[in-house]
Amino acid sequence: EVQLVQSGAEVKKPGESLKISCKASGYKFTTHWIAWVRQMPGKGPEYMGIIHPSDSDTKYNPSFQGQVAISADKSVNTAYLQWSSLSASDTATYYCARRGAEHQAFDTWGQGTLVTVSS
């Protein structure tokens, strides 16, 4: 069974750093792009960026470029989303999602990681 399992909820203070993870199983990790999607409370999803785990080729939504870093470690089948300095506006649920091999849609999603940033 294809699965993406994300790390648990985080509560952080403004200015702190954070790295959340998305572990893939049930398929060959290096054959599919992995995307990150933000969903702020009560709002729709927003595409943040995407990475190909085979060579770590990464493409960012300009709205998120420089605000986050996306990476992947193919030795442990895991993708990451990282912040160097969080702000309250980063409070949201973050999803990783696998892009289909033969289409551009996101066919498998992680369960989401709730990130709360509050002083």
Place this chain on the structure above:
Amino acid sequence: EIVLTQSPDTLSLSPGERATLSCRASQRISSIYLAWYQQKPGQAPRLLFYGASSRAPGIPDRFSGSGSGTDFTLTISRLEPEDFAVYYCKQSDISPRTFGQGTKVEMK
């Protein structure tokens, strides 16, 4: 950036009724890059359709997708209780990928 506008924002219907959801793009997109997702409270989105009309595995045939150019439609022929949720369209034709704001299908 392509803006996807979904209508209506909320659809109040009863089980057994037909639901028609619209997604309009701010410029023409290739239908092969239009997807629909369903999201229930506290859950991740679930892929319903890719390529505008290709049903994802496990999606019941009461769901159908259609459209081209700038106008796309998701239809649920007879609503089941488990279909009450929020539905999003998404385009992957022109970077960055964008989602619509969603249509909530609620029980009347």
